[in-house]
Structures are given as structure tokens and as C-alpha cells.
Amino acid sequence: MKRTIELNGNRYDMPAEVGNVQELLGHLELAERIVIVEMNRDILAKDAYDLPINDRDQIEIIHFVGGG
Amino acid sequence: MSERYSRQELFAPIGEDGQKKIRTASVFILGAGALGSSGAEMLVRAGVGRVTIVDRDIIEWTNLHRQQLYTEQDVIEQLPKAVAAEKRLTAINSDVAITGIVVDVTSQNVLDLMADHDLVLDATDNIETRLLANDAALKLGIPFFMGACVGSYGLTFPIGIQDNQPCLHCLLETLPSQTLTCDTVGVISPIVVTTAARQVADVLKYITGTPFEPKLESADLWTGNRASIGVSSMKKAGCPSCSKNAVYPFLSAHESMKTAVLCGRDTVQLSFPKGRKFELLPFAESIRGTVSKLIHNPHLVACEYSGHRIVLFRDGRMLVHGTKDVVTAKKIAARLLG
Numbered sequence: 001m002k003r004t005i006e007l008n009g010n011r012y013d014m015p016a017e018v019g020n021v022q023e024l025l026g027h028l029e030l031a032e033r034i035v036i037v038e039m040n041r042d043i044l045a046k047d048a049y050d051l052p053i054n055d056r057d058q059i060e061i062i063h064f065v066g067g068g
Numbered sequence: 069m070s071e072r073y074s075r076q077e078l079f080a081p082i083g084e085d086g087q088k089k090i091r092t093a094s095v096f097i098l099g100a101g102a103l104g105s106s107g108a109e110m111l112v113r114a115g116v117g118r119v120t121i122v123d124r125d126i127i128e129w130t131n132l133h134r135q136q137l138y139t140e141q142d143v144i145e146q147l148p149k150a151v152a153a154e155k156r157l158t159a160i161n162s163d164v165a166i167t168g169i170v171v172d173v174t175s176q177n178v179l180d181l182m183a184d185h186d187l188v189l190d191a192t193d194n195i196e197t198r199l200l201a202n203d204a205a206l207k208l209g210i211p212f213f214m215g216a217c218v219g220s221y222g223l224t225f226p227i228g229i230q231d232n233q234p235c236l237h238c239l240l241e242t243l244p245s246q247t248l249t250c251d252t253v254g255v256i257s258p259i260v261v262t263t264a265a266r267q268v269a270d271v272l273k274y275i276t277g278t279p280f281e282p283k284l285e286s287a288d289l290w291t292g293n294r295a296s297i298g299v300s301s302m303k304k305a306g307c308p309s310c311s312k313n314a315v316y317p318f319l320s321a322h323e324s325m326k327t328a329v330l331c332g333r334d335t336v337q338l339s340f341p342k343g344r345k346f347e348l349l350p351f352a353e354s355i356r357g358t359v360s361k362l363i364h365n366p367h368l369v370a371c372e373y374s375g376h377r378i379v380l381f382r383d384g385r386m387l388v389h390g391t392k393d394v395v396t397a398k399k400i401a402a403r404l405l406g
């Protein structure tokens with residue numbers, strides 16, 4: 001089933017192979033980064049990254065970078 | 069006060085009272101690179117009372133597309149960023165007392181450097197120094213306005229605004245094994261200015277006593293992605309940096325870094341033990357016959373030697389460009405300095 005979520009303020013069509021938050025981070029090449037993930041207005045603990053992503057979920061991801 | 073700040077005073081949330089508060093504020097700017105250039109220029113134009121800006125590096129051609137305080141002439145003269153920044157900022161607004169310091173900020177000197185300022189603006193280029201500054205600002209009881217950017221992406225987070233908010237250490241459970249840097253994936257100037265603008269807006273709110281909620285925010289100017297996360301639930305009761313029993317681990321860490329490979333820069337920094345004072349002019353004369361492209365000014369000696377560009381600073385640091393190998397850098401230092 002097609003799932004469309006809101007990701008960082010933009011509409012985002014979920015790739016079929018991405019089921020949960022951890023997989024989404026991998027897909028976005030953020031799996032190795034320090035990230036803070038908010039799902040439907042709640043911050044997710046690291047052990048909750050296996051939560052499935054559903055149609056119309058609202059996700060915000062902020063990753064840390066070094067530069068300045 | 070002259071009409072100089074009249075348009076800023078006309079902005080109702082600041083007003084004449086706010087301008088008086090801005091006038092008495094003293095700001096510590098950690099880094100005089102891209103964010104430091106942009107943030108410093110805004111704050112100096114806004115008319116803060118005092119600015120201290122510190123940086124360990126010299127200006128290079130690769131800086132000019134985004135580090136707005138510097139000119140081609142600064143590169144040609146191989147000026148340290150802190151020196152050129154002080155000169156340019158003073159020319160922009162002579163009302164402001166500006167001090168540029170050429171120094172590598174470490175656990176040994178950070179408290180002395182930051183003391184007697186009202187707040188710290190983050191403009192460093194690596195997470196380790198940010199955690200050090202986070203500890204120092206918390207210990208001194210002053211806010212730390214974090215900002216970082218790379219590519220077209222930037223993030224900001226003001227720390228020490230509210231008692232019950234997390235610090236940077238609360239947010240970073242583990243240190244990253246690798247972080248993106250401007251030298252590995254590049255950076256464009258619009259995200260520098262955007263990130264600095266968000267930091268400075270928060271600084272002005274803080275100085276003028278305007279309440280605001282500290283949020284972790286990000287923006288990507290290329291993709292249009294943006295995020296704003298209220299992270300207050302992430303404060304850790306036992307955080308070693310911001311809890312009641314804080315021990316400020318990054319301040320006591322005896323990393324006394326003698327050598328450092330500058331991230332993504334193909335450069336090794338050697339820090340000689342304190343107490344070893346360098347007389348720049350005699351050193352320059354001693355190597356004149358050995359090296360090429362020799363330049364010296366009151367702040368440093370720069371030259372080329374066996375394919376490497378070498379810079380020796382008065383504060384006892386040597387940069388060896390063109391290598392990531394500490395042993396190579398040490399050999400070169402030994403040959404030139406004995």
C-alpha cells in the first residue's frame with residue numbers, strides 16, 4: 001500500500017522497501033549520523049526506531065554536522 | 069545615542085530600552101570562519117558593547133566564497149582570521165570594543181577566554197570543540213548559541229536559556245565516529261548566512277530579555293527541508309555537563325592535544341609545550357635559505373618546504389599542510405626548528 005508522509009515539512013512518498021524509522025534513516029543515509037527523530041510530535045528513543053511508519057505520519061529528523 | 073541604530077530601535081520588540089541592553093552586552097565568538105564572520109558582522113552592526121573573537125587559523129583562498137569579513141589581500145598577506153576580523157569589524161563599527169585572539173581553544177584555556185562575557189556564539193567547525201564550549205558556558209553560567217552547517221544544511225540550538233532545558237551533551241549520547249565537514253562535502257554561503265542569522269536573532273532576543281523557547285532547528289536551502297523540534301524532554305537528570313552534580317567532563321579531560329589532524333583538511337597541527345616561545349623573525353631568517361615562498365608578519369611565519377606549506381604561529385603552533393600523517397609533520401618540524 002502506498003504511504004505518503006510529511007518529512008521535514010515536505011510531502012514524502014515512502015519507498016516500498018522502507019518499513020520503519022531505522023530503515024528510513026538508512027534510506028536517507030543518516031544511519032551512521034547522530035540524529036534526533038520526532039514522530040507525530042513525540043521524540044523517539046533509539047530503541048523505538050523499529051516503529052513502523054504509517055500513511056500520513058509526520059516525521060522530523062535533525063542530524064548533527066561538524067562544519068561552521 | 070546617534071541615529072545610527074534608529075531603525076533597529078524602531079523595531080518595537082527592541083525599542084530604545086532594548087538598544088541600551090544591546091549596547092552593554094559582551095559577546096564571545098568561538099571561531100572566525102564562516103559562521104563567525106557572518107554572526108560577528110551582524111552583532112557588531114547591531115551595536116553590542118564588546119566582542120571577543122578567537123580563531124586558530126589563517127585565511128585561505130578556499131575561505132573567500134563564504135567568509136564575508138575577508139579579502140584577497142588578507143590571503144596574500146597570510147593574515148590570521150582573528151587579526152583580519154578584528155580589523156574589519158572595527159572598521160564597520162568603531163563603537164564596539166573588538167578583540168581578536170589567535171589561539172587554539174582547549175580545555176586548558178577555554179574558561180579564561182570565555183570569562184567576563186555575557187554569552188557565547190558558536191562558530192567552531194567540529195563537535196568536540198562544541199562539547200568543550202558547552203561545558204565551559206554551563207560552568208560559567210552563560211548561554212551558548214550553538215550553530216553548525218555544511219553543504220546546504222544547517223542547524224541551531226540555544227543552550228542555557230531555560231533551567232529545565234537539555235544541553236548539547238544531553239542531546240549527543242555518543243560522539244559521532246565521522247561527521248560531515250565543509251572540506252568533505254562542501255558548503256554554500258546561503259546556509260552560512262541563514263544559520264548565523266538564526267543564531268543572532270536568538271542572541272538579540274536573549275539580550276533584550278524577550279522570552280523564547282529554545283528549539284533545535286534545521287534548514288536545508290537546497291531541498292527545502294526544515295525541522296523544528298522542542299527537545300525539552302531530552303534533558304537528562306544525571307547529565308555530567310548540566311545536572312546539579314555536573315563535573316564538566318570535557319573541561320577536565322586531559323587530552324592536552326600535542327598533535328591533531330585537522331578534520332578533512334589534509335593538515336596536521338603540532339602544538340608545542342607551553343613555555344616554548346617562538347621568536348618569529350629570527351626563525352624566519354634561520355630558514356630563509358632552506359624554504360621557498362617565505363612570508364612573515366607579526367603573527368606568523370609561512371613557507372613551503374618539501375612540498376608542504378608550513379605555518380608557525382607565535383602562540384607555539386605549527387600547521388603542516390598537505391599531509392594527514394603526524395610522523396611526517398613532526399619530521400618536518402624537527403628539520404626546520406631543530
Ligand SMILES: [Zn+2]
Nearest residue numbers: 235238307310
Ligand atoms: Zn546536559
